[in-house]
Amino acid sequence: MNPMTAPVFHEWRDKPLDEALLECRDMVESPDFDTVGRWREAGGMVAGHFQVVFPEEIVHAAGMLPFKVRGAPVEPNLADSHFGSYLCSILKTSLELALRGQVRLDMFVSHPICDAARNLAAIWGRNFDYPCQILYLPQNPNSSGSLDYLQHEYDRMRRIVEEVAGTEITDDDLRNSIKVFNENRRLLRELYEIKRDTPWLIAAEDAYAMLALAGMIPREEHNELLTTLLPEIRQRTTRPEDRIRIVFEGGFCEQPPFDLIRMLGRTSYVVDDDFLIGFRWITDDVPTEGDPLRNLAEAYIERSSYSPVQHDLRKPKEKMLISRINEARAEAAILAAAKMCEPGLEEQVAYTHALDDENIAYFVSEFEENMSSFSQLELQLETFVEHLLFA
Amino acid sequence: MTTEAGPQELVGRGNNEGAAMFRDWFTDLGRVAETGGQCAYVFVMGSTNEILKTFDLPVVFPEINSLQTAVRRVAHEYLEEAEDYGYSPDICGYVKADVAVQLRKGDHPMGRIPGPTITVLTNACNTYIKWAEIWERMYGTPTFTIDVPGTRQAGKLTWRGDRDFEADRHYVEVQLRELIDLCEEVTGRKFDIDRFREVLGYANTMSRCWNRVLELNCARPSLFNAVTDGTIFLGVANGFRGTEEGARYFERLVEEMEHKAEHGIGQTTEEKYRLLFVGVPCYPIFRKFNELFSDWDATFVNSTYLWFASGGTNRGFEYDLDDPLASLAEGMLVSVRDAMDSMFHQSDVLQEMITDFSADGVIYHPIKSCRTVSTGLADGRRHLTEMTGIPSLFIESDMMDRRVISEAQMKNRIDAFFEGLESRRRQELAGATK
Numbered sequence: 001m002n003p004m005t006a007p008v009f010h011e012w013r014d015k016p017l018d019e020a021l022l023e024c025r026d027m028v029e030s031p032d033f034d035t036v037g038r039w040r041e042a043g044g045m046v047a048g049h050f051q052v053v054f055p056e057e058i059v060h061a062a063g064m065l066p067f068k069v070r071g072a073p074v075e076p077n078l079a080d081s082h083f084g085s086y087l088c089s090i091l092k093t094s095l096e097l098a099l100r101g102q103v104r105l106d107m108f109v110s111h112p113i114c115d116a117a118r119n120l121a122a123i124w125g126r127n128f129d130y131p132c133q134i135l136y137l138p139q140n141p142n143s144s145g146s147l148d149y150l151q152h153e154y155d156r157m158r159r160i161v162e163e164v165a166g167t168e169i170t171d172d173d174l175r176n177s178i179k180v181f182n183e184n185r186r187l188l189r190e191l192y193e194i195k196r197d198t199p200w201l202i203a204a205e206d207a208y209a210m211l212a213l214a215g216m217i218p219r220e221e222h223n224e225l226l227t228t229l230l231p232e233i234r235q236r237t238t239r240p241e242d243r244i245r246i247v248f249e250g251g252f253c254e255q256p257p258f259d260l261i262r263m264l265g266r267t268s269y270v271v272d273d274d275f276l277i278g279f280r281w282i283t284d285d286v287p288t289e290g291d292p293l294r295n296l297a298e299a300y301i302e303r304s305s306y307s308p309v310q311h312d313l314r315k316p317k318e319k320m321l322i323s324r325i326n327e328a329r330a331e332a333a334i335l336a337a338a339k340m341c342e343p344g345l346e347e348q349v350a351y352t353h354a355l356d357d358e359n360i361a362y363f364v365s366e367f368e369e370n371m372s373s374f375s376q377l378e379l380q381l382e383t384f385v386e387h388l389l390f391a
Numbered sequence: 392m393t394t395e396a397g398p399q400e401l402v403g404r405g406n407n408e409g410a411a412m413f414r415d416w417f418t419d420l421g422r423v424a425e426t427g428g429q430c431a432y433v434f435v436m437g438s439t440n441e442i443l444k445t446f447d448l449p450v451v452f453p454e455i456n457s458l459q460t461a462v463r464r465v466a467h468e469y470l471e472e473a474e475d476y477g478y479s480p481d482i483c484g485y486v487k488a489d490v491a492v493q494l495r496k497g498d499h500p501m502g503r504i505p506g507p508t509i510t511v512l513t514n515a516c517n518t519y520i521k522w523a524e525i526w527e528r529m530y531g532t533p534t535f536t537i538d539v540p541g542t543r544q545a546g547k548l549t550w551r552g553d554r555d556f557e558a559d560r561h562y563v564e565v566q567l568r569e570l571i572d573l574c575e576e577v578t579g580r581k582f583d584i585d586r587f588r589e590v591l592g593y594a595n596t597m598s599r600c601w602n603r604v605l606e607l608n609c610a611r612p613s614l615f616n617a618v619t620d621g622t623i624f625l626g627v628a629n630g631f632r633g634t635e636e637g638a639r640y641f642e643r644l645v646e647e648m649e650h651k652a653e654h655g656i657g658q659t660t661e662e663k664y665r666l667l668f669v670g671v672p673c674y675p676i677f678r679k680f681n682e683l684f685s686d687w688d689a690t691f692v693n694s695t696y697l698w699f700a701s702g703g704t705n706r707g708f709e710y711d712l713d714d715p716l717a718s719l720a721e722g723m724l725v726s727v728r729d730a731m732d733s734m735f736h737q738s739d740v741l742q743e744m745i746t747d748f749s750a751d752g753v754i755y756h757p758i759k760s761c762r763t764v765s766t767g768l769a770d771g772r773r774h775l776t777e778m779t780g781i782p783s784l785f786i787e788s789d790m791m792d793r794r795v796i797s798e799a800q801m802k803n804r805i806d807a808f809f810e811g812l813e814s815r816r817r818q819e820l821a822g823a824t825k
Contacts, residue, residue: 081769081773082769083766083769083770084757084768084769084787085757085759086481086759086765086787087762087766112541113517114517115516115517115518115761115763115766116762118517118766119735119762119763121544121735122735122736122767122770122771123766123767125544125545126771126773127770131544133543133544134541134542134544135543136540136541136543138538139514139536140514140535140536140537143562143565143566144565144569145562145566146538146562148558148561149538149558149559149561152555152558156555156558308521311520311523313534316528317524337479339481342482342483342517342518343517343521345479346478346486346521346525347521348479349477349478350525352477
């Protein structure tokens with residue numbers, strides 16, 4: 001099904017680790033999304049899916065490239081006139097990429113993660129002829145009806161993707177895709193183990209780049225990249241430094257600028273985070289026996305992470321954050337939110353109150369994917385870290 | 392329509408009775424707060440009053456509480472208090488005003504608001520979910536989300552019999568049954584199916600009449616102002632849904648509007664321009680906002696607010712009392728979906744409305760507080776302009792926060808809009824006489 005005979009991301013291959021990681025960073029930092037263009041030039045089709053969670057296996061099973069639409073550090077010159085003022089940047093820059101033709105899609109899917117994003121499929125649909133769909137992931141996962149519902153919703157999405165791709169998606173196709181994605185999730189768990197257990201072996205921005213590539217290259221290629229680079233990272237002989245271990249919270253949708261992550265890594269060890277949490281949403285292998293869509297639906301509801309945009313009575317966000325901090329043996333948290341991100345900003349209040357109760361140090365901040373000056377933020381963060389180190 | 396009333400008593404009756412009912416409603420809530428009685432916190436899009444009233448639970452609409460602080464010009468005090476507590480200036484003003492009401496133990500300009508015994512919400516607005524999480528943390532009382540899947544793609548609606556529709560309907564029905572179980576647990580009362588049918592019957596009357604009231608405003612001159620009068624009607628449609636008082640009110644409102652239509656009685660404003668309103672009203676300067684238009688002899692003849700903020704009951708969906716629960720599930724699905732469509736896909740409906748209501752222009756009023764309503768309006772306006780060429784005005788402000796409302800700037804833009812309309816009309820007239 002894969003139309004590619006050559007990989008879409010070849011630059012990292014056959015290079016020493018540091019150079020390979022540099023290529024990863026360059027590819028992720030670039031707003032050109034070359035890998036998506038290469039895929040299309042080879043005759044492949046692309047399904048863009050907006051943050052946060054999407055069952056990419058369905059698109060993969062049809063031989064299409066699932067592309068995570070996550071905005072980019074570009075000026076929304078064309079998109080600006082399609083939106084009002086008080087909005088986060090990721091909405092505008094995501095549409096900008098499509099309006100510019102920088103990223104060409106064959107279908108677009110969003111999920112009503114927030115009040116702003118739930119408008120996106122309608123806006124996209126008024127500007128492009130291809131199908132622009134909303135996938136309604138259950139907002140009442142505590143209902144006994146949610147599993148049946150989600151299985152059906154995934155089946156509905158299968159039919160849409162089949163129509164776009166012009167090919168049938170069999171259960172076996174889905175099972176094969178689940179295997180590929182299980183392997184990917186296992187490798188990402190390994191990446192995060194390294195971050196947690198030996199954070200001195202990998203810079204925060206390198207770990208981020210390796211993660212983010214998942215959304216812009218075929219998963220088989222991503223698996224190959226991780227399988228090659230993770231053992232090399234483990235073999236590094238870098239010595240640990242006396243740095244604060246922190247958890248970064250607030251990267252579930254709009255992404256902080258690369259330089260901000262780099263800056264965080266200079267001042268501390270980022271031992272866990274929620275960057276692009278959709279790639280790590282499912283926390284365990286999805287069974288490959290039985291009905292594949294039901295298995296995917298069950299994994300979404302029963303074996304999954306958390307974010308401010310999913311309501312689940314079993315997963316109070318502040319308790320989940322405290323677990324994340326404790327499991328990562330972190331000493332502090334960065335509670336960030338993208339500017340104008342309502343769910344993120346609302347969650348900050350609950351987080352700060354809960355961390356106060358637990359006597360866990362935190363640093364509250366806002367960011368925007370387009371911001372380019374960090375000197376003041378870096379100064380504040382350094383002061384925060386020094387306070388913790390020398391208190 | 393059995394009321395015998397003279398013309399003098401009829402005209403304006405809906406406004407007077409609606410305002411009185413609301414004062415009584417707040418008084419009743421104050422009584423609940425004083426006595427420590429039970430109540431349910433709900434929202435306007437999918438209140439599930441049909442179930443809650445079956446258990447005789449008083450309902451609190453925090454959205455209405457919040458907008459009342461703005462109408463009474465004290466919203467800024469509440470907003471600042473919530474911001475001091477930690478909430479960002481960039482989040483919904485309704486949420487923040489309510490947080491302050493809760494921090495003040497229910498103290499509100501209309502009386503005292505009781506705390507929630509149970510919270511019921513839908514996903515029609517994501518902020519509902521985040522908002523309810525605040526009460527969960529504050530009170531630890533049960534929260535129930537009715538997840539109502541909306542339209543998946545513009546123009547691709549499904550209906551009864553379609554497998555996708557049936558899957559959605561089944562999901563909603565399962566959740567409604569679970570809500571009933573929770574209400575039984577919370578109230579200690581058994582669900583009474585006969586009482587439920589009675590409540591649904593009242594809700595049917597209200598939906599039918601609400602649909603009729605909106606339709607009657609096609610009349611020229613229009614019968615009521617969709618922004619000012621309409622908000623009063625809307626309050627009753629939400630607060631009294633599924634009650635005998637609500638049903639009676641709407642029957643009498645239809646009577647009033649039919650009388651006005653029959654006798655050509657319009658609004659007090661001379662109707663030179665007929666406008667559609669898209670968005671949420673500017674509550675901090677509620678009357679003044681309307682005057683900026685009425686000064687130009689313009690009237691609002693319909694509004695998307697009257698659709699989505701009534702939870703889509705403008706569709707007039709009527710429940711089948713022989714199969715009440717399945718029918719409630721279908722009605723909720725169809726109506727709440729319609730409410731969402733009124734926000735996300737409104738330009739197609741507006742096209743029809745421009746014709747049906749002989750509209751001369753469309754006023755878009757996106758607000759900082761509400762991204763659900765506002766995010767797509769600029770793009771929707773572009774689309775509508777391409778499709779129809781109808782003149783429109785895009786003014787951004789807020790429904791709560793007077794810090795982002797500039798009356799002078801607003802007036803300049805509104806005046807410029809009407810100057811454009813006048814010029815256009817003169818040109819059309821000149822063209823017609825050539």
